[in-house]
Amino acid sequence: MNGKPIVVVGSINMDLVVRAEHIPAGGETILGSGFAMHPGGKGANQAVAVARLGWPVEMIGMLGRCGEEVDSTGAEVRAHMMRAGVGMDGVGLARATSGVALITVAESGENSIVVAQGANAHLSPEWIERQARRLQGAAMVLVQLEIPLETVMRVAEICAAARVPLMLDPAPARELPAQLFPLVTWMTPNETEASFYAGAAMRGDPGSVAAMLQGRGVAAAVVKMGTRGAWLADAEGYAAHVEPFAVKAVDSTAAGDAFNAAFAVALVEGRSTVEAARFAAAAAAISVTRAGAQESMATREEVLARMAGQGSEAG
Numbered sequence: 001m002n003g004k005p006i007v008v009v010g011s012i013n014m015d016l017v018v019r020a021e022h023i024p025a026g027g028e029t030i031l032g033s034g035f036a037m038h039p040g041g042k043g044a045n046q047a048v049a050v051a052r053l054g055w056p057v058e059m060i061g062m063l064g065r066c067g068e069e070v071d072s073t074g075a076e077v078r079a080h081m082m083r084a085g086v087g088m089d090g091v092g093l094a095r096a097t098s099g100v101a102l103i104t105v106a107e108s109g110e111n112s113i114v115v116a117q118g119a120n121a122h123l124s125p126e127w128i129e130r131q132a133r134r135l136q137g138a139a140m141v142l143v144q145l146e147i148p149l150e151t152v153m154r155v156a157e158i159c160a161a162a163r164v165p166l167m168l169d170p171a172p173a174r175e176l177p178a179q180l181f182p183l184v185t186w187m188t189p190n191e192t193e194a195s196f197y198a199g200a201a202m203r204g205d206p207g208s209v210a211a212m213l214q215g216r217g218v219a220a221a222v223v224k225m226g227t228r229g230a231w232l233a234d235a236e237g238y239a240a241h242v243e244p245f246a247v248k249a250v251d252s253t254a255a256g257d258a259f260n261a262a263f264a265v266a267l268v269e270g271r272s273t274v275e276a277a278r279f280a281a282a283a284a285a286i287s288v289t290r291a292g293a294q295e296s297m298a299t300r301e302e303v304l305a306r307m308a309g310q311g312s313e314a315g
Helices: 042-052 072-084 118-122 125-130 132-136 149-162 191-198 206-215 255-268 273-287 300-307
Strands: 006-009 013-020 032-040 057-066 086-094 099-106 111-116 140-144 166-169 220-224 230-233 239-242
Touching: 006 042, 006 132, 006 149, 006 255, 013 072, 032 042, 032 072, 032 099, 042 057, 042 072, 042 086, 042 140, 042 255, 057 072, 057 118, 057 125, 057 132, 072 086, 086 118, 099 118, 125 132, 125 149, 132 149, 140 149, 140 255, 149 166, 166 255, 191 206, 191 220, 206 220, 206 230, 206 239, 220 255, 220 273, 230 273, 239 273, 255 273, 273 300
Parallel strands: 006 057, 006 140, 013 099, 057 086, 140 166
Antiparallel strands: 013 032, 099 111, 220 230, 230 239
């Protein structure tokens, strides 16, 4: 494909994943049933997912430095992303360790995650300024909240000035400046994040959440609801529930990242918003049937087969 690249600005981590019968409660010690290391980070996950779907993609982020070279963890993650087809020229090195996420995955597919930001915390507005041409030449820019908020704000300002669509995945949920919302083209919270931004009064009412976000200036919103699908509210006033694809979940770690990446790809291809959301729902459904984050991302052929009703429930 020869379109402008999608540019992803965000975190790059190594995920340390333990599988267990259930997510431990506070103070509880349980035995895990397996351990694995997977390249992750919400930004890196979304970039790899875009690449797997066949669209050109560039990453802007930070890895850790050991001496003057990338540290061993960062080198492994970088090599994996490059093999997937992600452009890495916008990734710098910080005097910190590469980011790490500690993830517990229950037998149900539910997960809990603690992130040690490391180099991701050093992704600065100054680095974004150095990468401004990449942002200005993008078909769309994807950003999340695992990097400093002032960096997210600078990305949004550059995109708005260049009229480049910006998709904000507001995770992990945190207080956002009022001036950020009008700079966002698409905001894509999951149900937990939607409750944070909209308050308990709107819990379980995705239409009201989307309307609230648009009332704060966001052009359009998608509320991701896991096994209940997604709620779409676009900038033209169209709103609809997008049905989920029924699958047996194995690991939901990167389902939201799969959704955002596929949604962005479908939008820049020119699909309607509802068609794009259905394409994204299929990609997310495939991702939860596989262990790991980046390893779980679907190819275009797999997504199209799922949308056509082909393939097994396990993906």
